[in-house]
Amino acid sequence: HTSIAASVDASLFEVAVLIDELRHDDVELRKNSIQSLGTIATALGEERTREELLPFLQEIIDDDDEVLIALAEQLRNGVSWVGGPAHAHSLTGPLEELCNVEEISVRESATSALTSLAEQMSTEQISRHFCALITRLASHDWFTSRISVCSLFAAALPKVRDNKQDDLLKTYFRLCGDDTPMVRRQAANVLGSVADVLEDDVHMEELLQAFEKLSRDEQDSVRILAIKNCIALGKLKSTPEWQARIIPVMKACAEDKSWRVRYMMADHVKQLCDVFQSKAATAVVPLYLRLLSDQEVEVRMIAAARIAVAAAVNPTKEFLETLMPAMEKLTMPREHSQHVRASLAGSVLSLTPIFGAKLTVDYLVNIFLYLIRDDTPEVRLKLIGTLGELSSVVGIDVLSKSLLPSIKELGTDRQWRVRLAVIECMPVLAEYLGEAEFTKELSHLFVQWLVDPVFSVRDAAAGNFRRLSKVLGQAWSEANILPQLQALLTNKNYLYRISAMLCAGTLAEVVNAAFLEKHLVPIAVKMSDDPVPNVRFNVAKVIQSVLKAPQGVSAVRESLMPSLRRLIGDTDPDVKFFAQRALAEAGLS
Secondary structure, X not given: OOOOHHHOOHHHXXXXXXXXXXXXXXXXXXXXXXXXXXXXXXXXXXXXXXXXXXXXXXXXXXXXXXXXXXXXXXXXXXXHHHOOHHHHHHHHHHHHHHOOOOOHHHHHHHHHHHHHHHHHOOHHHHHHHHHHXXXXXXXXXXXXXXXXXXXXXXXXXXXOOXXXXXXXXXXXXXXXXXXXXXXXXXXHHOHHHHHHOOOOHHHHHHHHHHHHHHHOXXXXXXXXXXXXXXXXXXXXXXXXXXXXHHHHHHHHHHOXXXXXXXXXXXXXXXXXXXXXXXXXXXXXXXXXXXXXXXXOHHHHHHHHHOHHHHHHHOOOHHHHHHHHHHHHHOOOOOOOOHHHHHHHHHHHHHHHHHHHHHHHHHHHHHHHHHHHOOOOHHHHHHHHOOHHHHHOOOOHHHHHHHHXXXXXXXXXXXXXXXXXXHHHHHHHHHHHHOHHHHHXXXXXXXXXXXXXXXXXXXXXXXXXXXXXXXXXXXXXXXXXXXXXXXXXXXXXOHHHHHHHHHHHHXXXXXXXXXXXXXXXXXXXXXXXXXXXXXXXXXXXXXXXXXHHOOOOHHHHHHHHHHHHHHHHOOOOHHHHHHHHHHHHHXXXX
């Protein structure tokens, strides 16, 4: 094509270059030019933009997807280019072409832009131009056009009069029965938004019939949206007659032959309970309970994850007694899928605040004990991650008698991730058990974690001491942590000496100046002469932590500076680096 820029006045040269770039071979240049459409339109003026630029854009639709998405976004904001809302309909031409393309992200950008433009159009513009566009797209041979048009009904319906509204709804209902499943799926997907803008009871009756028909569609990809539509329609009215039309569809979804449809029912049980509050206990929850023993693993998994939602509807002893057999079936040995057991483990303890301390002790602790002995690390991990919820409900005596033996066992579990998860729970347990009971029952594990073969566990154990010092106080740290550190300082294995340094570094962040000077500074000075470079550079890190602590400055200048200077002169480059960084961060270099 011939260059426009070569034959224009100098004042329009930059705009002409942008127009040339719209047809350039380089994608980035075309995209850049599309993003500068505002500049081109301003230079051309409103009339030429409507009569020349927009028809030209319609001709270059066969382009890269990201260019077309950028075009849709630009046209969405183009009302000012064409002379304001009175001419907003002129922007729909290129967007209509974009609704026909194969790439879904382009079509979604185009329909979103059209919806935005419809908000700025008058009733007359919608009736004359937008409805005609909907009719053209809905009767297009390409199914992509018919998919796109489904998203436009909700924008047009509130802005047209009765006869036009009837025509639009006839078109929509025709699409609900389209031969192509993907079109029916999109019609089902927008049913809720169409219902939101309808007010006439006659139209609502027709919509309910379409909803019921789509919920019985032969394709599960269409039926899968029925639950979403149950929720959307249920929100519109709460009359018994209205709900009586929707609840049978929900029941059919819970018993559907496709597991994907049943999955949607289990996944949305909270929203269904919220929408059908008066019927939740009698209609929604019984359907959900059946899904806990569904034949498909995926359905049981999501049902187990939503167990607290169903329980909150009826937090009684009678309901818990109904729920218990279903939960017991989801533990070993009856439940073979570790993913289902892990899902239950992640949600079972969220039942404790719902049912309270007594029912938790009488019923739920047994499920906890089943799961905590599970063969699969993932199950044990999920359960440990929710221990805080249990600790906050049951008393210390129950924690000590029933649960602590299992927790202690997990602290030495063969899987390092389980040991790590137990370490993360320590501050919560310390808070609820109290200093004496916690120290007596669990302090022996600290030494084991500090000499664990896995670094992540040793590192977490060191970090854990900082949080325990905050919960139990500095005196507890002095009595229980320091003796363990002192023993590690002389250990022959340098990895354990590093563990001691990691602990010292984390403690420096929370203890007072006296503790620093009496305990941590001497440790750092002593270990700065360690023969292993890895230990020495961890000493430099400890010194850095002490320097950063607001209470540590005076102790540092007198006691630590000689050691730090010595580390700066170290022959090992890593030791030297960390020592220099410690000095620089303290502002003493």
